[in-house]
Amino acid sequence: xxxxxxxxxxxxxxxxxxxxxxxLYSLMASVRHLDSAAVAWQRQGIIPGYAPExxxxxxxxxxxxxxxxxxxxxxxxxxxxGVARAMGLDMVGYMSTHKATWHGGMYxxxxxxxxPIQAVVAGSVLHAVGWAHGQTLSRLPEGETGVAxxxxxxxxxxxxxxxxAMNFAAVMKAPVVFFIQNNGWAISVPTERxxxxxxxxxxxxxxxxxxxxxxxxxxxxxxxxxxxxFAHCRAGHGPVVIEAMTYRRGPHSTADDPGRYRSLxxxxxxxxxxxxxxxxxxxxxxxxxxxxxxxEAQRRAEKEEEVVRSGIEALGPRPGAEMFSLVFQEPTxxxxxxxxxxxxxxxxx
Amino acid sequence: xxxxxxxxxxxATDTAAPALHMSMQQALNRALDEILxxxxxxxxxxxxxxxxxxxxxxxxGLQAKHGEDRVFDTPxxxxxxxxxxxxxxxxxxxxxxxxxxxxxxxPAINQIICQIARMNYRSxxxxxxxxTLRVPSFGGIRAPxxxxxxxxxxxxxxxxxxxxxxxxxxxxYHLLKYAATRPDPVIFMEPKxxxxxxxxxxxxxxxxxxxxxxxxxxxxxxxxxxRVAREGRHLTLVAWGAMVARCLQVAELAAEDGxxxxxxxxxxxxxxxxxxxxxxxxxxxxxxxxxEAPLTSGLGAEVAQLITQRCFxxxxxxxxxxxxxxxxxxxxxxxxxxxxxxxxxLFGIQRVLEYRRG
Numbered sequence: 001x002x003x004x005x006x007x008x009x010x011x012x013x014x015x016x017x018x019x020x021x022x023x024l025y026s027l028m029a030s031v032r033h034l035d036s037a038a039v040a041w042q043r044q045g046i047i048p049g050y051a052p053e054x055x056x057x058x059x060x061x062x063x064x065x066x067x068x069x070x071x072x073x074x075x076x077x078x079x080x081x082g083v084a085r086a087m088g089l090d091m092v093g094y095m096s097t098h099k100a101t102w103h104g105g106m107y108x109x110x111x112x113x114x115x116p117i118q119a120v121v122a123g124s125v126l127h128a129v130g131w132a133h134g135q136t137l138s139r140l141p142e143g144e145t146g147v148a149x150x151x152x153x154x155x156x157x158x159x160x161x162x163x164x165a166m167n168f169a170a171v172m173k174a175p176v177v178f179f180i181q182n183n184g185w186a187i188s189v190p191t192e193r194x195x196x197x198x199x200x201x202x203x204x205x206x207x208x209x210x211x212x213x214x215x216x217x218x219x220x221x222x223x224x225x226x227x228x229x230f231a232h233c234r235a236g237h238g239p240v241v242i243e244a245m246t247y248r249r250g251p252h253s254t255a256d257d258p259g260r261y262r263s264l265x266x267x268x269x270x271x272x273x274x275x276x277x278x279x280x281x282x283x284x285x286x287x288x289x290x291x292x293x294x295x296e297a298q299r300r301a302e303k304e305e306e307v308v309r310s311g312i313e314a315l316g317p318r319p320g321a322e323m324f325s326l327v328f329q330e331p332t333x334x335x336x337x338x339x340x341x342x343x344x345x346x347x348x349x
Numbered sequence: 350x351x352x353x354x355x356x357x358x359x360x361a362t363d364t365a366a367p368a369l370h371m372s373m374q375q376a377l378n379r380a381l382d383e384i385l386x387x388x389x390x391x392x393x394x395x396x397x398x399x400x401x402x403x404x405x406x407x408x409x410g411l412q413a414k415h416g417e418d419r420v421f422d423t424p425x426x427x428x429x430x431x432x433x434x435x436x437x438x439x440x441x442x443x444x445x446x447x448x449x450x451x452x453x454x455x456p457a458i459n460q461i462i463c464q465i466a467r468m469n470y471r472s473x474x475x476x477x478x479x480x481t482l483r484v485p486s487f488g489g490i491r492a493p494x495x496x497x498x499x500x501x502x503x504x505x506x507x508x509x510x511x512x513x514x515x516x517x518x519x520x521x522y523h524l525l526k527y528a529a530t531r532p533d534p535v536i537f538m539e540p541k542x543x544x545x546x547x548x549x550x551x552x553x554x555x556x557x558x559x560x561x562x563x564x565x566x567x568x569x570x571x572x573x574x575x576r577v578a579r580e581g582r583h584l585t586l587v588a589w590g591a592m593v594a595r596c597l598q599v600a601e602l603a604a605e606d607g608x609x610x611x612x613x614x615x616x617x618x619x620x621x622x623x624x625x626x627x628x629x630x631x632x633x634x635x636x637x638x639x640x641e642a643p644l645t646s647g648l649g650a651e652v653a654q655l656i657t658q659r660c661f662x663x664x665x666x667x668x669x670x671x672x673x674x675x676x677x678x679x680x681x682x683x684x685x686x687x688x689x690x691x692x693x694x695l696f697g698i699q700r701v702l703e704y705r706r707g
Contacts, residue, residue, distance in 0.1 A: 102473065106473070115439070116472045124464075126429055132436070133437065134441070134442055167426070329474065329531075329532035329533050335620075
């Protein structure tokens with residue numbers, strides 16, 4: 001494990017332009033505002049629940065920004081709103097899962113290159129390996145290989161599926177980036193009670209997978225590490241492990257009470273520098289952006305939040321028939337008769 | 350592998366064309382070979398299915414013929430195999446993974462239930478899971494623990510999965526070809542104690558497609574429904590997989606006592622062909638369900654309910670069940686006590702025939 005990427009392929013992409021740096025900031029501002037707003041929506045009764053990511057904006061935006069949506073595919077859990085936003089997903093479709101409209105969200109995973117949201121952490125880590133191996137089997141010309149990026153946390157790294165996934169990927173040299181957001185907490189259990197062996201990235205050595213531990217609060221560092229990992233995978237050198245060290249500043253979910261397992265003082269001491277504020281200071285110091293730009297970014301974030309909120313509020317429940325019609329591609333007679341009985345009885349009621 | 354041509358009068362495949370005579374192992378192997386040839390997106394993988402050809406040799410020779418990209422060995426990890434299937438299906442492939450023995454489906458149950466069965470639903474139909482999971486199933490070969498289990502009720506209970514089990518080489522060949530071309534996940538339960546039994550296989554007819562436009566069951570005449578394995582008048586034995594052959598034996602013995610037994614081979618355990626059940630039991634008015642799995646909450650209860658609902662007025666006795674017991678699948682030495690044997694099935698028949706309303 002190292003804090004400097006030691007990947008086999010050279011990432012020869014140009015450094016980020018000022019315009020791209022400003023775009024990264026705008027994305028982080030949007031994600032920060034939308035995330036805080038979603039917590040408020042829950043308190044206001046607009047949505048029943050949400051899994052906030054306060055403090056993880058740099059890890060999510062930086063990695064999501066490196067995805068090539070024409071060929072790559074991302075496998076999220078339920079706390080990757082920032083990745084979704086950075087990849088340009090329909091955010092009403094994304095948030096609809098938190099509105100309890102539909103498991104997995106209402107966006108199209110094939111068009112967005114973002115697999116359905118899901119709650120079984122580590123379950124989708126294996127899907128990424130399978131999808132990535134499909135890229136290998138497709139025998140694409142050099143450099144055209146799509147890369148799978150799978151997101152999971154320090155808690156999910158305890159799941160056996162993560163071991164199986166890393167082992168499979170390494171044996172098959174699958175083009176997959178294992179992107180770990182180590183946010184310090186698996187609900188109430190801190191990393192030191194969750195992750196043996198020093199870090200998740202340290203485990204990669206056992207599989208012969210190159211790994212990097214990156215400052216997850218530095219959006220540019222995250223972006224560059226991810227881009228380098230993608231270049232490594234695309235060149236046919238197999239998987240990469242990235243562990244972004246960050247901190248979940250808020251609760252695990254809107255139902256959680258962090259006061260039971262950490263104090264506000266501990267939170268302030270452990271959380272480190274706010275990734276959004278830190279990037280803002282850097283852009284100011286480097287004269288990449290000025291106060292007027294930040295104010296405008298904030299205005300756009302607020303406007304965007306209004307649009308997403310009104311979209312969410314306008315979402316009614318899905319027609320009940322979908323409950324039956326989307327189970328199979330070829331429905332069974334038993335399911336069809338259950339649907340017919342449901343229709344008859346609900347119309348009667 | 351050797352294949353001999355024989356005429357097979359009096360069977361389901363009694364047509365003008367001669368049928369091949371082969372074991373279920375050979376029939377499955379041939380089906381997989383043809384599936385690979387027909388569909389370049391099909392991939393077969395699992396533990397030892399490449400160079401070895403599988404511990405039961407079902408994939409024998411397929412890697413040599415179709416290449417290591419199409420038929421490959423994976424690390425020894427069932428959750429990995431099934432989780433990988435999900436990603437391959439998302440990438441447009443048609444995976445045919447193998448779990449080496451039924452009991453090793455348990456370590457993969459999260460991927461089967463939470464992922465394979467739900468991805469079509471979760472994704473609103475945009476990510477179908479055309480996965481055929483081959484599971485060598487049931488007991489009867491004196492194997493160690495976890496090498497013989499009857500998981501059909503567990504799988505059939507899961508929304509999003511379909512479950513099928515062939516009982517003879519002909520059905521094995523066609524059902525596997527049918528399952529592998531469906532857009533939904535199918536658990537294909539191969540009765541391992543029947544792998545080496547030979548029978549006629551008509552490969553000259555095309556495997557039937559879905560019987561109705563919505564993929565539903567037809568009248569039982571094609572492979573999407575149940576099959577009357579033996580016609581009879583006095584009662585219906587309902588079975589699937591390895592138990593069909595045993596029920597046919599029982600029917601022959603019962604015939605010596607003048608009892609005319611019909612044997613219904615259910616084939617599909619989800620969806621169950623309720624119309625075929627109603628047709629058969631509507632005629633015989635008595636039924637016994639036979640399965641290897643434990644009694645409690647087994648598929649026998651589901652079958653009994655489907656029969657009761659459709660045939661209540663004409664039934665002459667409650668539907669009986671002859672099943673395994675509510676114990677873990679026992680060791681080889683006790684297997685014969687556990688799996689429904691001829692005597693226990695005959696007792697079940699007797700209970701139904703001698704039933705008197707109180």
